[in-house]
Structures are given as structure tokens and as C-alpha cells.
Amino acid sequence: MQVADKSVVTFHYTLKDINGNEMESSRGGDPLAYLHGGDNIVPGLEKALTGKTVGDTLTVTVPPAEGYGERRDDLQMRVSTKHLVWEGKLEAGAQAYLRTEHGPRMVTVIKPGKFMVDIDANHPLAGTTLVFDVEITEVREALPEELDHGHVHGPGGHHH
Ligand code: ZN
Numbered sequence: 001m002q003v004a005d006k007s008v009v010t011f012h013y014t015l016k017d018i019n020g021n022e023m024e025s026s027r028g029g030d031p032l033a034y035l036h037g038g039d040n041i042v043p044g045l046e047k048a049l050t051g052k053t054v055g056d057t058l059t060v061t062v063p064p065a066e067g068y069g070e071r072r073d074d075l076q077m078r079v080s081t082k083h084l085v086w087e088g089k090l091e092a093g094a095q096a097y098l099r100t101e102h103g104p105r106m107v108t109v110i111k112p113g114k115f116m117v118d119i120d121a122n123h124p125l126a127g128t129t130l131v132f133d134v135e136i137t138e139v140r141e142a143l144p145e146e147l148d149h150g151h152v153h154g155p156g157g158h159h160h
Contacts, residue, residue: 001053001139001140001141002051002052002053002139003036003049003050003051003052003053003136003139004036004037004050004051005036005037006035006036006037006141006142006147007035007036007037007139007140007141007142008033008034008035008036008138008139008140008141008142008146008152008157009033009034009036009049009136009138009139010031010032010033010136010137010138010139010155010156011026011031011032011049011134011135011136011137012026012027012031012032012134012135012137013025013026013027013032013132013133013134013135014026014027014132014133015130015131015132016130016131016132016133017128017129017130017131018061018128018129018131020131023125030155030156031137031138031156032156033138033152033154033155033156033157034151034152034157035142035146035147035150035151035152036049036050038150038151040150040151040152042062042066042067042068042130043066043067044060044062044063044066044067044130045060045062045130045132045134047066048060048062048132048134049134049136052136053136053139054136054137054138054139055135055136056135056136057133057134057135057136058133058134059131059132059133059134060131060132060134061129061130061131062129062130062131062132063129064126064127064128064129067125067128067129067130068123068124068125068126068127068128068130069122069123069126069127070126070127071122071126071127072122072126075120075121075122076110076118076119076120076121076122077118077119077121078116078117078118078119079098079116079117079119080115080116080117081113081114081115081116081117083098083099084096084097084098084099084107084117084119085097085099085104086109090109090112090117091109091112092109092110092111092112093108093109094108094109094112095107095108095109096108096109096117096119098119098121105121106123106124107119107120107121108120108122108124
């Protein structure tokens with residue numbers, strides 16, 4: 001079957017930047033499974049996978065606007081440490097979670113301080129053109145329960 005809305009798609013991927021530097025890969029581990037049409041992966045990749053089928057391999061170049069968005073200067077800000085949750089040492093380059101009214105949001109520490117911390121709430125891959133090497137390993141219909149939840153259950157998906 002072909003990838004369409006309400007398909008569960010399982011795939012291996014390697015993510016590189018535009019210069020060919022590898023940033024992430026599922027190869028050597030479990031493939032990723034997602035519910036197509038549910039905003040579970042970046043829009044540019046989801047669009048490219050539509051209509052594909054098991055065994056297809058493709059290289060997809062996704063511009064920032066269809067990936068993790070452009071970098072926004074206004075997402076760099078100074079916040080109180082009491083709004084942050086982190087593990088280990090709070091240092092430049094470390095990841096932390098900012099408590100927001102929409103739930104925790106991952107941020108990057110720019111400059112730590114005792115009471116106030118400069119952070120960057122841009123997604124680490126914002127502003128980056130993404131190059132995905134993809135191999136589709138399975139396509140199936142989503143279960144009613146998965147459609148209810150808006151995500152995939154079982155291998156490569158959510159467990160609960
Ligand atoms: Zn669920």
C-alpha cells in the first residue's frame with residue numbers, strides 16, 4: 001500500500017546537513033514509526049513520503065520553512081532559573097526545559113547565571129536545511145486506537 005493519511009509508516013533515516021555532515025541516524029537501531037497526516041514529523045518530509053511504498057528509498061532536502069522553522073532572534077531571552085528544569089550542570093550549550101503555559105519546552109543555555117539564565121528557545125535545528133536519506137520498511141493502516149491518540153503504538157512508536 002501507498003503512504004497516505006492514516007497510514008503508519010516505518011522507516012530508517014539518516015539526517016544530514018546541507019554539507020553532508022551526519023546529525024542523526026536510526027540505522028543500527030530501530031526504525032522510526034509515525035502516523036502519516038498527524039503532524040508527527042517535519043512537514044517537508046511528510047509531504048515527500050506521501051504516495052511512496054515499502055522498499056522505496058529517497059533523499060529529501062527540506063528547507064527550514066518546511067523543517068524546524070527559521071531561527072528567531074526574539075526566542076533568545078533571559079529567564080529566572082526557577083522557570084528552568086535541567087539535569088547535570090547548567091552551562092553554555094546545555095539543554096534545559098523551560099516551563100511554559102503550553103508545557104515544558106526544550107531550550108539551549110547561552111549564558112548561565114546564579115539567578116538568571118540567557119537561553120535560546122529556538123529548536124536546535126531551526127534555520128537548518130535538512131537532508132534526509134530515507135528507506136521505507138513498512139506501511140500499514142493505523143489502528144482505530146492510534147487514530148484516536150494521534151500517534152503510533154508498538155515498535156518504533158509510543159508505549160503506554
Ligand atoms: Zn497512544
